[in-house]
Amino acid sequence: MTQPEIRPIRDAADHEAALDRIASLMAAEPGTAEGDELDVLVTLVEAYESRNHTIEAADPVALIEHLMEARALTRADLRPVLGSSGRVSEILNRRRPLTIAMIRGLHERFGLPAEVLIREYPLAG
Structure with a gap:
């Protein structure tokens, strides 16, 4: 098994690449190799930020919206946790x-x- 290449985060491009990799490792x-990589990358990103x-x-x-974008989730993917599709909409629309x-x-x-x-957090009117 090859070790992942972990490098210092020096600029915005490195930062964005590290965030993308973190999203893929969530x-x-x-205790696994991927879990260890995630821990190291989070530490590097926190230091850079x-x-x-x-x-x-x-x-x-x-x-939640970032999670959905990063993992290509739909509102339907949130239903097991948030409830009905109407409830998911209420949460995401801040109602x-x-x-x-x-x-x-x-x-x-x-x-x-x-x-x-x-x-x-603020709720819609």
Whole structure:
């Protein structure tokens, strides 16, 4: 088995490539080669971002939308965790907040950080 090539993140292109690779590794099991690669890449990205970007606190809905884009998920893929298609729409359109059960489900099924999902966020009128 060949070891992945892990390099320092020096510029925006390196950063984007590392983020793409992280997205592809999100389902990696801890303690595996892919899980170790994920841990190292996350550490490198965090170091790069702390030096080069001020990052606003992630919004739970924005995080879910990023997950969907990164993993090419549809709204239907969220139904087992969020409920009916109507409930998924309410969440993504910011008409209803996430419940504790939804937060647990998103964390367990997709590995999203619970500390981001529990943050308050603005709801639509």
